[in-house]
Amino acid sequence: MASKFTELAIDCADPAALARFWCAVLGYEVQDEEDGFVGIGSPAVPDDQRGPVAPALTFARVPEGKTVKNRLHIDVSPTDRDQHDEVRRLLDLGARHADVGQGDERWVVLADPEGNEFCVLADRRP
Amino acid sequence: MASKFTELAIDCADPAALARFWCAVLGYEVQDEEDGFVGIGSPAVPDDQRGPVAPALTFARVPEGKTVKNRLHIDVSPTDRDQHDEVRRLLDLGARHADVGQGDERWVVLADPEGNEFCVLADRRP
Numbered sequence: 001m002a003s004k005f006t007e008l009a010i011d012c013a014d015p016a017a018l019a020r021f022w023c024a025v026l027g028y029e030v031q032d033e034e035d036g037f038v039g040i041g042s043p044a045v046p047d048d049q050r051g052p053v054a055p056a057l058t059f060a061r062v063p064e065g066k067t068v069k070n071r072l073h074i075d076v077s078p079t080d081r082d083q084h085d086e087v088r089r090l091l092d093l094g095a096r097h098a099d100v101g102q103g104d105e106r107w108v109v110l111a112d113p114e115g116n117e118f119c120v121l122a123d124r125r126p
Numbered sequence: 127m128a129s130k131f132t133e134l135a136i137d138c139a140d141p142a143a144l145a146r147f148w149c150a151v152l153g154y155e156v157q158d159e160e161d162g163f164v165g166i167g168s169p170a171v172p173d174d175q176r177g178p179v180a181p182a183l184t185f186a187r188v189p190e191g192k193t194v195k196n197r198l199h200i201d202v203s204p205t206d207r208d209q210h211d212e213v214r215r216l217l218d219l220g221a222r223h224a225d226v227g228q229g230d231e232r233w234v235v236l237a238d239p240e241g242n243e244f245c246v247l248a249d250r251r252p
Contacts, residue, residue: 002212003151005181006247007201008134025129042178052168054178055131058201071242072198075133075184086128116197121132 007039007056008074012114015059021113022057024093025076036061066115069100074118075107083108083122090120133165133182134200138240141185147239148183150219151202162187192241195226200244201233209234209248216246 012018019038023029032039041056078086087108091097095118098111107119138144145164149155158165167182204212213234217223221244224237233245 002153002206002215003202003204003246005134005152005183005200006203008131009199009201009245011195011197026131027128044178052170052178052180055181057131066197067194069137070197071137071192072196072200073135074131074198075135076129077132078129080128089128119135120129 004053005055006053007058009058009060010116011062011064012059012116013061013065014114015061018112018114019057019059021094022059025090026057028057031056032058070117073116075121076118077121083120087120130179131181132179133184135184135186136242137188137190138185139187139191140240141187144238144240145183145185147220148185151216152183154183157182158184196243199242201247202244203247209246213246 010018015036015038016033019030019040023040026040027042028040029043030038031041037058037060039056039058042054044054081089087110090110094113095110098109098115098117100109100117102109106122109117109119111117136144141162141164142159145156145166149166152166153168154166155169156164157167163184163186165182165184168180170180207215213236216236220239221236224235224241224243226235226243228235232248235243235245237243
């Protein structure tokens with residue numbers, strides 16, 4: 001292997017608010033904060049080149065707004081509760097249901113507070 | 127923590143070709159393939175809920191093309207060579223340089239074969 005997927009960079013209007021939302025979704029913490037920029041990551045991950053890496057998320061303020069359905073989106077998997085309970089938690093955090101024409105699927109489509117679509121997959125517990 | 131970032135879903139025109147490119151970038155392998163859909167992931171990652179997860183990438187064919195700069199983009203970090211050598215490898219794989227107004231930065235902005243912007247960060251080796 002020659003490269004690792006170490007960060008997902010997200011353009012947004014309000015980096016601090018969006019970072020707060022995603023910290024709550026993923027159990028991440030703020031690791032870098034400058035004017036117009038916030039980086040968040042897993043507190044559990046050492047900076048180790050060898051093992052798997054949970055990508056950091058970075059939020060950078062941009063002047064332009066979201067205009068179309070994002071071509072890339074995050075899928076998350078609940079790890080300590082079922083999908084229904086996790087969706088309810090995320091709605092309480094500020095997510096909302098989103099319709100991207102998905103029909104009746106096993107995943108649930110939500111949008112974050114800036115309208116970025118993401119999916120909650122069915123939980124993988126046995 | 128209640129959710130993990132387990133997949134990044136990418137809309138595209140040619141799932142098989144784009145999956146092939148990203149497998150070569152990240153050392154991933156094809157793990158799921160259906161009509162209009164390819165899923166790739168790290169061969170090194172067990173399906174373990176406890177440790178960090180290197181997200182799978184999924185490529186789904188959509189009718190619409192890319193129209194604007196993606197609001198989300200991947201940043202990759204070279205792990206076994208320096209940034210310059212890694213950029214050259216990625217260009218050979220089918221990436222091209224991209225200008226998103228970044229100016230003179232430590233990272234290099236490229237686009238994948240369907241024009242999705244991504245960055246190659248400076249290597250993190252000591």
